[in-house]
Amino acid sequence: MSHPAKDGRRVTDISSSAEAGGPFAWRQLVSLPQSFADRRRLFLVAMTIPAVIYVIAIGIVPLARGIWYSFFDYNLLRPARAHFVGLGNYLDLFSDPDMAEALKNTVLFTVSGVTFQLVLGLAIALALWRDDRFNRICLTLILIPVTITPLVVGLIFKGLLLADYGLVGYYLAQWGLSAPQGLLASPSTALGTLVFIDVWEWTPLMALILLAGLKALPGDVLEAAAADGATPLQRLRLVVLPLMLPSVMLALTIRTVDAFRVFDSVFVTTGGGPGNATNTLMVYAVKEGLSFFNVGKASAIANIALLCTAVIAAAFVLLIRRADKKANGR
Amino acid sequence: MTITRFVPDLARRGFLLAMLAFFLLPFLWLATTAYKPSVEIFSIPPHFGFTPTFDQFAKVFLVFDIWRLIAVSMLIAGCSAFFSLLLGVPAGYALARSRHPLAMGIAYFFMAVRMIPAVAALIPFYLMMRDIGLIGSWISVVLINCMLNSAFVSWMMFSYFRSLPPELEEAALTDGCHQFAAFWRVALPAVRSGVIASTLFCVLFSWNDFLYPMFLTKLDSKPISVALLSAYGTKDITWGTLGALAHFSTIPIVLIVLFLNRYFVQGLTRGIH
Numbered sequence: 001m002s003h004p005a006k007d008g009r010r011v012t013d014i015s016s017s018a019e020a021g022g023p024f025a026w027r028q029l030v031s032l033p034q035s036f037a038d039r040r041r042l043f044l045v046a047m048t049i050p051a052v053i054y055v056i057a058i059g060i061v062p063l064a065r066g067i068w069y070s071f072f073d074y075n076l077l078r079p080a081r082a083h084f085v086g087l088g089n090y091l092d093l094f095s096d097p098d099m100a101e102a103l104k105n106t107v108l109f110t111v112s113g114v115t116f117q118l119v120l121g122l123a124i125a126l127a128l129w130r131d132d133r134f135n136r137i138c139l140t141l142i143l144i145p146v147t148i149t150p151l152v153v154g155l156i157f158k159g160l161l162l163a164d165y166g167l168v169g170y171y172l173a174q175w176g177l178s179a180p181q182g183l184l185a186s187p188s189t190a191l192g193t194l195v196f197i198d199v200w201e202w203t204p205l206m207a208l209i210l211l212a213g214l215k216a217l218p219g220d221v222l223e224a225a226a227a228d229g230a231t232p233l234q235r236l237r238l239v240v241l242p243l244m245l246p247s248v249m250l251a252l253t254i255r256t257v258d259a260f261r262v263f264d265s266v267f268v269t270t271g272g273g274p275g276n277a278t279n280t281l282m283v284y285a286v287k288e289g290l291s292f293f294n295v296g297k298a299s300a301i302a303n304i305a306l307l308c309t310a311v312i313a314a315a316f317v318l319l320i321r322r323a324d325k326k327a328n329g330r
Numbered sequence: 331m332t333i334t335r336f337v338p339d340l341a342r343r344g345f346l347l348a349m350l351a352f353f354l355l356p357f358l359w360l361a362t363t364a365y366k367p368s369v370e371i372f373s374i375p376p377h378f379g380f381t382p383t384f385d386q387f388a389k390v391f392l393v394f395d396i397w398r399l400i401a402v403s404m405l406i407a408g409c410s411a412f413f414s415l416l417l418g419v420p421a422g423y424a425l426a427r428s429r430h431p432l433a434m435g436i437a438y439f440f441m442a443v444r445m446i447p448a449v450a451a452l453i454p455f456y457l458m459m460r461d462i463g464l465i466g467s468w469i470s471v472v473l474i475n476c477m478l479n480s481a482f483v484s485w486m487m488f489s490y491f492r493s494l495p496p497e498l499e500e501a502a503l504t505d506g507c508h509q510f511a512a513f514w515r516v517a518l519p520a521v522r523s524g525v526i527a528s529t530l531f532c533v534l535f536s537w538n539d540f541l542y543p544m545f546l547t548k549l550d551s552k553p554i555s556v557a558l559l560s561a562y563g564t565k566d567i568t569w570g571t572l573g574a575l576a577h578f579s580t581i582p583i584v585l586i587v588l589f590l591n592r593y594f595v596q597g598l599t600r601g602i603h
Contacts, residue, residue, distance in 0.1 A: 047421060055480060058474060061458075065454040138346045141354060146598075148538075152360070152558065200353065212599040310445075
């Protein structure tokens with residue numbers, strides 16, 4: 001299949017008489033580009049296209065259909081009565097107290113969860129900074145929660161926190177530290193407990209990303225700061241943190257976007273309850289769509305979540321660009 | 331080591347050990363409930379010690395068709411990993427090598443797909459699968475997993491190939507090597523660790539996913555993750571049974587990740603940048 005190229009990259013021997021009637025005659029038939037640059041371009045496009053088409057067909061088309069559905073009053077139980085309502089679904093959601101509650105819960109869950117993860121993750125990353133055997137083993141083991149599916153994580157904590165016979169929940173209830181029905185079943189503590197579960201599962205990931213940022217810091221700057229007699233805390237605040245700001249932002253982006261679309265752990269532990277206390281946007285959308293088959297409304301909720309995610313991601317990308325410029329500009 | 335260094339070091343290790351306990355004990359609790367007799371699981375007040383038994387495993391085999399659940403999970407994870415790599419690795423390579431301004435945009439597009447809330451795609455995808463009669467089949471789960479995974483693999487392999495200097499392939503191309511051969515024989519072996527990491531993440535994602543299979547599969551095509559959820563809430567199924575079930579669903583994947591830890595850590599830090 002290979003053509004010995006005499007003049008470097010320009011392989012132009014395809015039309016030579018030896019090959020014209022040979023196995024490569026089809027090249028003339030479909031008149032493929034002859035220069036190397038053109039064939040290279042064609043090759044690269046051909047390698048990319050299948051993945052692009054697949055992702056658009058299976059991913060983007062459903063999303064677009066979801067936007068389309070959100071303009072209809074469309075219930076699967078009575079599909080014949082579906083009709084166009086324009087922005088009706090969205091306007092309804094604006095005055096829907098359940099939607100307000102779901103949005104509030106999602107924002108609260110995301111902001112508090114990600115904040116705790118950042119603080120604890122930074123502490124762990126700093127403790128793991130030095131590259132010794134103890135730290136390497138610690139890092140390996142500490143990442144275990146990340147590999148466990150959120151479904152099982154939810155079940156673990158649900159079991160531990162059960163007020164009647166859970167290993168932790170029983171004592172919390174006995175000692176008056178939680179409501180008698182347990183942390184997850186009490187409206188005032190359920191959301192906080194979900195935040196705790198999220199912190200348990202994702203802090204290790206946060207720590208890992210921050211650790212990667214720490215290890216990429218220029219050693220000479222740190223040594224200079226130490227030689228100047230800066231205390232460890234000063235070094236952290238004035239040298240380390242500003243320099244690793246890009247990786248902090250990256251970790252925040254990933255965790256914020258993921259926390260905002262939380263579904264699994266909430267669905268398993270509380271299902272949005274008690275009442276509406278832990279209803280998040282995703283749980284609300286699934287309930288509307290696949291329990292009540294209210295496709296129009298569910299699509300509208302999902303699209304609002306999608307829009308929020310896009311705005312959050314875009315905001316962070318802008319901040320990262322600025323942080324990058326700052327960190328590299330000194 | 332002087333005393334001024336020794337004390338902070340001790341504090342640091344103490345902190346890390348406390349963190350290890352915090353992150354590992356809940357998981358160990360689930361694993362050990364599998365060996366507790368039901369009576370002791372429900373004992374009041376609850377306690378940690380117990381007399382080990384294998385009753386829970388016997389019950390799991392009685393209630394669940396374990397091997398079938400595992401087979402379906404492996405089928406879904408295997409198929410979606412295979413097709414995601416088939417689509418994603420060449421795309422990642424081509425995007426990394428192309429100098430066209432669009433290439434970067436497509437790469438970011440693949441990264442953005444990762445951020446789509448799964449639920450936003452679920453409802454329309456469900457209706458799409460209903461229209462073509464794939465609801466209730468594991469194939470529909472592979473289709474959607476493949477979409478998310480191939481986008482992720484494209485992005486991750488893009489970052490791996492980009493950090494690979496193109497000179498090696500250029501030399502091969504100059505020597506008359508076919509373009510595909512330059513990719514397959516020269517570039518791909520050089521990013522072996524990226525391919526392993528991608529495979530690991532595809533398998534991890536599909537094996538752990540339960541939202542899509544919960545709504546897209548039915549009784550005889552459900553994977554083990556969905557069985558785990560239905561295990562909870564049924565009356566005669568205790569936390570012990572759940573712990574035993576976790577031995578088949580969760581512990582293997584944790585062991586695989588521990589075994590391939592180097593690639594897991596590398597992929598986590600590289601794939602998301």
